[in-house]
Amino acid sequence: MNERSGVGEAFDRVRSGITRRRLRVACLVVLLLCGAYLAYGAMTGITTATEAGVPEAPPTENHTVVTESAKFGTIIAYAPDGSVAYYNNSHTKYFDVDPVENESLTVEYVAVDTIHTEGPNCASPPCSRNVIERANISTGEVERVLTRYDHRENAAEWHDHVRVDEDHVVIADMADNQVFMLDTETGVREWAWNAQSDFPVDEGGPYPGDWAHINDVSMLDDGRVMVSLRNQDQVVFIDPETGLDESWTLGAEGAHDIQYEQHNPDYIPEERGGPAVVVADSENGRVEEFQREDGEWVRTWEWSDDRMQWPRDADRLPNGNTLITDTNGKRLIEVNPEGEIVWEVELSHPYEAERIETGDESAGGHSAQSLGYESRTGGESGGGGGSLAADAMAEIADVVRGLLPSRVTNAIIYIGPVWMGRPEFGAASIAVLTGLAWGAAETRWALRSRGIGFRLPVYRGESAGEGDGEETEAE
Ligand SMILES: [Ca+2]
Ligand SMILES: [Ca+2]
Numbered sequence: 273m274n275e276r277s278g279v280g281e282a283f284d285r286v287r288s289g290i291t292r293r294r295l296r297v298a299c300l301v302v303l304l305l306c307g308a309y310l311a312y313g314a315m316t317g318i319t320t321a322t323e324a325g326v327p328e329a330p331p332t333e334n335h336t337v338v339t340e341s342a343k344f345g346t347i348i349a350y351a352p353d354g355s356v357a358y359y360n361n362s363h364t365k366y367f368d369v370d371p372v373e374n375e376s377l378t379v380e381y382v383a384v385d386t387i388h389t390e391g392p393n394c395a396s397p398p399c400s401r402n403v404i405e406r407a408n409i410s411t412g413e414v415e416r417v418l419t420r421y422d423h424r425e426n427a428a429e430w431h432d433h434v435r436v437d438e439d440h441v442v443i444a445d446m447a448d449n450q451v452f453m454l455d456t457e458t459g460v461r462e463w464a465w466n467a468q469s470d471f472p473v474d475e476g477g478p479y480p481g482d483w484a485h486i487n488d489v490s491m492l493d494d495g496r497v498m499v500s501l502r503n504q505d506q507v508v509f510i511d512p513e514t515g516l517d518e519s520w521t522l523g524a525e526g527a528h529d530i531q532y533e534q535h536n537p538d539y540i541p542e543e544r545g546g547p548a549v550v551v552a553d554s555e556n557g558r559v560e561e562f563q564r565e566d567g568e569w570v571r572t573w574e575w576s577d578d579r580m581q582w583p584r585d586a587d588r589l590p591n592g593n594t595l596i597t598d599t600n601g602k603r604l605i606e607v608n609p610e611g612e613i614v615w616e617v618e619l620s621h622p623y624e625a626e627r628i629e630t631g632d633e634s635a636g637g638h639s640a641q642s643l644g645y646e647s648r649t650g651g652e653s654g655g656g657g658g659s660l661a662a663d664a665m666a667e668i669a670d671v672v673r674g675l676l677p678s679r680v681t682n683a684i685i686y687i688g689p690v691w692m693g694r695p696e697f698g699a700a701s702i703a704v705l706t707g708l709a710w711g712a713a714e715t716r717w718a719l720r721s722r723g724i725g726f727r728l729p730v731y732r733g734e735s736a737g738e739g740d741g742e743e744t745e746a747e
């Protein structure tokens with residue numbers, strides 16, 4: 273008996289030794305393959321950190337300008353033939369960009385510099401220096417319009433502004449949860465609306481750190497002011513005289529089926545088929561449009577494909593198409609009413625785009641309803657980049673994206689390497705999961721060899737009392 277069981281134990285040991293070795297080799301091979309794939313991505317991926325890395329765009333009518341902000345900031349303008357007409361990366365981040373009226377090749381933008389050294393305008397770094405500047409994309413000439421320092425870096429950026437006239441701008445001021453009109457000559461604030469006067473501080477983001485995250489402001493032709501409170505998931509309408517008009521509010525706190533941490537809503541008035549709002553529904557990974565019907569907002573259009581990840585701008589163009597920045601999908605696309613991508617350029621992390629000579633944002637565009645737009649969601653974008661491996665990695669990325677909360681996926685891509693697209697995200701996911709599984713297996717083997725088993729906190733049978741005998745071991 274003893275001899276037999278000794279042989280049996282030896283056999284088990286050999287068998288488990290082979291199994292372990294095979295598992296180790298398999299894990300190592302998977303990690304090496306993922307590493308090779310990621311290294312290839314690092315070498316061949318697009319990065320717009322330098323002008324030389326910016327890809328050409330397909331030809332289109334008019335100039336296209338786009339800003340970027342993440343690890344580095346850029347403003348890039350494409351000529352109609354698709355060549356890069358202008359490039360600048362001297363600020364830390366670039367956000368809003370608007371055409372300048374009556375100057376077809378000049379744009380006005382908001383950019384931010386992070387100040388790391390103590391100075392007269394920054395007592396305890398890091399601080400933010402928000403600037404408004406104008407750039408002539410044909411001559412390259414840059415003119416500073418306004419500089420404003422803020423005492424902190426986090427959630428102190430200006431993400432949008434509107435020019436009212438030659439001496440006045442309206443600012444979306446994230447640091448103080450307000451929008452205000454500023455006389456750029458005198459520096460005097462002439463009007464302000466603060467979100468704290470209408471919204472409870474226990475809703476939205478953490479107060480006072482990044483509570484409302486006001487990321488967009490628009491001046492409507494009828495005199496109202498439209499404001500995007502990202503962290504409240506709401507687009508609100510303000511009458512400068514009487515304040516918030518709650519009956520017009522689009523979305524609700526936490527109502528993520530309507531919109532989830534949206535960016536860049538554009539208002540389309542009645543004379544162009546509205547009232548409607550076209551908006552980037554960022555955390556839901558889609559762009560959408562709502563039409564005002566009988567005092568309610570009704571969704572009339574939504575668009576996404578399997579690549580779209582954290583879009584942050586959507587402009588309805590006068591030609592009927594929609595220009596979309598897909599930040600973590602790393603591209604700028606133009607979609608037609610049938611839902612087809614008709615123009616596309618790869619970028620590192622686009623924030624906002626303008627097709628200049630077509631008016632600011634959706635100024636010349638008509639509503640999705642009046643243009644007969646067809647909704648489309650979850651369509652194929654053409655895989656990960658053509659190759660079989662890229663397509664397979666992109667498929668795996670989609671599975672992982674489906675399992676993780678969108679905010680987690682977006683945070684990983686935002687802080688991840690700039691070349692990390694959808695296929696690379698898939699490869700990195702496999703590597704992390706393999707590493708975790710391997711680590712867990714090694715830990716378990718090491719404990720077992722020391723005679724330490726471990727129990728799951730769930731036991732089969734009716735009694736879990738001591739001496740019951742049946743141990744459920746973690747497998
Ligand atoms: Ca603007
Ligand atoms: Ca827009």
Ligand SMILES: [Ca+2]
Nearest residue numbers: 587625626633
């Ligand atoms: Ca835009």
